[in-house]
Amino acid sequence: MFIRRNANPENKNVNDCIVRAISIVENIPWDDVFSALCEIAVEEKAMPNYEGVYEKCLANLCYVKAFVEDEYGGLQPMLYKFAMDHPDIKAVLSVEGHAVPLINGDYYDIYDCGRQKVSLYYVKE
Secondary structure (H helix, E strand, C coil): CEEECCCCCCCCCCCCHHHHHHHHHHCCCHHHHHHHHHHHHHHHCCCCCCHHHHHHHHHHCCEEEEEHHHCCCCCCCEHHHHHHHCCCCEEEEEECCEEEEEECCEEEECCCCCCCEEEEEEEEC
16 A cells, blocks of 8 residues: 655655665664665765665665566556455565565555556665
8 A cells, every 4th residue: 555655764766766665664763764774875976876885785684686577477566455365474665666665565655656667675684
């Protein structure tokens, strides 16, 4: 089920979806997540929202990468369907280039992207 939530402390929509997603799924303040991503970004000489940076941050938080095609016979399910099929996981989903947190079947964002397709996800081990 979709739940409207913006973890940005000033309620901004500023291309910070990975920061919002990690903040929500881990219940960590937005500023702390942003700082952690920036530290990794400096090490990697990349931007905080670069895939290699946020993957390292998620790995540090014990998340592993998984591919939806493995579960759905090569298809990419819509987010709302994926959420219904996964009522017991904590994950950060990649939804058409956008990061969305999923907690126990509920997905959180500033808009409902439930009809967009999930390509991969990072699940808490």
